[in-house]
Amino acid sequence: MVEPLRRQLVPGACVEVTQQIPHRDRVWTQVVRGTVVSFGQKPTGSWFAHSRNHTLWLDRLILRADDGEIIALNLDEYSVVKIESEPKAQAGPAGAAAT
Numbered sequence: 136m137v138e139p140l141r142r143q144l145v146p147g148a149c150v151e152v153t154q155q156i157p158h159r160d161r162v163w164t165q166v167v168r169g170t171v172v173s174f175g176q177k178p179t180g181s182w183f184a185h186s187r188n189h190t191l192w193l194d195r196l197i198l199r200a201d202d203g204e205i206i207a208l209n210l211d212e213y214s215v216v217k218i219e220s221e222p223k224a225q226a227g228p229a230g231a232a233a234t
Contacts, residue, residue: 140216144174144196147222152196155213167206168219169198 144150148171156163179191194210210216 140218141174143218143221144171144216145222146171146173149219150196150198151217151219152198152208152210153215153217154208154211157213167198167200167208169200169206171222172197172199172205 150169150171152167154165154167174194174196176192177195179193196208196210196216198206198208200206208214
């Protein structure tokens with residue numbers, strides 16, 4: 136995944152993720168939309184991986200759908216992430232009185 140996109144996957148950003156699973160004669164495609172809860176690399180616990188700490192590291196994106204469902208996605212070379220909107224700016228300190 137390209138670095139500028141990684142920096143945009145911050146909590147509160149709304150995204151659309153298209154994932155594809157290639158088969159011999161067709162492709163399964165799934166589109167998911169939601170608000171980013173977290174993004175980062177997480178270990179799989181795979182015993183056969185030969186990388187950092189002998190663990191396979193995957194890009195994991197956790198989203199919250201509009202209905203509240205939590206969706207965990209492992210991003211791979213077949214995943215396309217589109218930023219629909221940036222996180223909303225905070226309105227200011229809580230309890231601040233308007234004058």
